[in-house]
Amino acid sequence: MSYEPGSDGFFSANYEQGGQQYGGYDQFDQQYGGYGGQQGGYDPYAQQPYGGYAQSPMVPSGHPPMMTPQDAGPSQQNVNDNYDGGFDDEPPLLEELGINFDHITKKTLAVLNPFSVTDSSIINETDLAGPLCFCLALGGTLLLGGKVHFGYIYGIGGIGVLGLYMLLNMMSTNGVSIGCVASIIGYCILPMVGLSAVSLILSLQGLIGTVLSVLIVGWCSLSASKLFVCGLDMDSQQLLVAYPCGLLYAVFALLTVF
Known part of the structure; x- marks a missing residue:
């Protein structure tokens, strides 16, 4: 990077030359495997040897499978069998409280x-x-x-x-x-x-x-x-x-x- 005096008395930096001499980001990526280069760069859709996707990520096509409820277990079936439903067979409230007129x-x-x-x-x-x-x-x-x-x-x-x-x-x-x-x-x-x-x-x-x-x-x-x-x-x-x-x-x- 060099500094050249300008017309207004201030020094201006030549970034382009410095980037070419000391290696800008593009050159660094190409040499050391940056994200934009091809040497050792990481490609999420490429084949990975350990745990990566062997192919491109699979996108489900069509509608997802519908979840269907499982059958009731034996305990739930027993509860449903014991419950007759309705309040006609229940004793009156006063009888449960022990009040008999x-x-x-x-x-x-x-x-x-x-x-x-x-x-x-x-x-x-x-x-x-x-x-x-x-x-x-x-x-x-x-x-x-x-x-x-x-x-x-x-x-x-x-x-x-x-x-x-x-x-x-x-x-x-x-x-x-x-x-x-x-x-x-x-x-x-x-x-x-x-x-x-x-x-x-x-x-x-x-x-x-x-x-x-x-x-x-x-x-x-x-x-x-x-x-x-x-x-x-x-x-x-x-x-x-x-x-x-x-x-x-x-x-x-x-x-x-x-």
Whole structure:
């Protein structure tokens, strides 16, 4: 590369001569195998000895083959065979949740009429839908009278259920579940709901209120003891069962009166 002074006082470089003397890119490619030369250059479509294409790249002609789904495996076929389809054969939602309105009605009628004959299979069921509604009704009627006793109702009821559960398991030979005890105690609280509704109309702190409270407590304890005796085959022990039930419902009566 040479520098020649120009007319404007600056040196200009002669690139063409330098490229010819020292070898431009074209000569370098021809000597050392550049991309543009033929000596050792890389041709992607040429035959390569190791791993290259033996021919020019094959371009698929026509449409590609269509993918078809494979046959279902044995596990998937078994699942399809077990599934019948439709919702007609499924049980109702209330039955799956254990809520049977027919049994709730029969238990309620047995509480309202303690001298009726009740099926023992219905008594032994663990039904808590009716007791929950009756406890909420008792708390709601007391709330209308300005008494917020929801905590007392559930607390006293829970302690009473636990005590009667231990007592009945010691007295009976068949045994009883705690859910069955809670169901019967909750159903037999229904007459107490009527007493709390009467307290909204007239005061229960007089003679009339005392007599009415005693009658309601006797009604609740008689219904509960009758259901326990019928379900556990304790015919000769109804008075022994009625006494602790009467003590429990007497506490609910005190909450209603005072």
